[in-house]
Amino acid sequence: MKRPILIHPDPRLKKACDSVPDLDDELRALADDMLETMYAAPGIGLAAPQVGVLSRLIVLDCVKAEEAAPRPLVMFNPRVTASSELMNVYEEGCLSIPDQYADVERPAEVEVEWTDRDGHLRKEAFGGLWATCVQHEIDHLDGKLFIDYLKPLKRQMITRKMVKLKKERAREKA
Numbered sequence: 001m002k003r004p005i006l007i008h009p010d011p012r013l014k015k016a017c018d019s020v021p022d023l024d025d026e027l028r029a030l031a032d033d034m035l036e037t038m039y040a041a042p043g044i045g046l047a048a049p050q051v052g053v054l055s056r057l058i059v060l061d062c063v064k065a066e067e068a069a070p071r072p073l074v075m076f077n078p079r080v081t082a083s084s085e086l087m088n089v090y091e092e093g094c095l096s097i098p099d100q101y102a103d104v105e106r107p108a109e110v111e112v113e114w115t116d117r118d119g120h121l122r123k124e125a126f127g128g129l130w131a132t133c134v135q136h137e138i139d140h141l142d143g144k145l146f147i148d149y150l151k152p153l154k155r156q157m158i159t160r161k162m163v164k165l166k167k168e169r170a171r172e173k174a
C-alpha cells in the first residue's frame with residue numbers, strides 16, 4: 001500500500017526517531033509500503049518519518065539503469081560506522097521537498113551497519129550515489145533535511161516555497 005509523503009515544514013520531519021527494538025510483521029509491512037511508495041514517487045530512498053512513522057527505518061534502491069536488476073534495501077537501525085575523509089558533492093533532492101535541488105557535500109564513502117528485513121545484522125561499504133543517499137536517509141532519522149546544510153537564506157526561500165505549495169494542495173483538496 002502506497003502511503004502519503006509528508007511535505008516540509010512538518011514537525012514530524014524534525015524529530016529524532018526511536019530505534020526499532022524487535023522486528024515484527026507490522027514493521028515488515030511498513031518497509032514493504034515504503035518501498036512501494038518510493039518506487040511510485042519515483043525516488044531512490046525513503047525514511048519512515050517521511051510517511052509519519054518516527055522509527056529508525058529506511059529503504060533505498062539507487063540502481064539507475066532501467067535494464068539493470070533493482071536492488072531494494074531495507075535497513076532497520078542503520079548507522080554509519082566509518083566515513084571516508086574524501087568528500088563528494090551531489091545535487092540532492094527530497095521527496096518531502098518536491099522540485100527543489102541543491103549541492104550538498106558529504107563523505108564520498110561510508111560503511112553502514114543495519115538489521116535487514118529478516119533480522120540479520122549486515123555491514124557494507126557504499127560509494128557514489130548509494131553513499132549520498134544512505135547518508136541523506138539516515139539524516140532523516142535524526143530530524144535533519146538536506147536544506148539544513150544550506151545557507152539560511154536559501155533554506156528560508158525553499159521553506160517559503162513549500163509553505164505555499166502545502167497551502168495550494170490543501171485548497172485543491174477542499
Ligand code: K1U
Pocket residue numbers: 042043044045046047090091092093094095096132133136137
Ligand atoms: O529521502 C528522500 O526524500 C528521497 C530522495 C533521496 C535522495 C535523492 C538524491 C540525493 C540524495 C538522496 C529522492 O529520491 S529525490 C528523487 C530522486 O532523486 C530521483 C527520482 C527519480 C529518479 C532518480 C532520482
Ligand code: ZN
Pocket residue numbers: 093094095096136140
Ligand atoms: Zn529526503
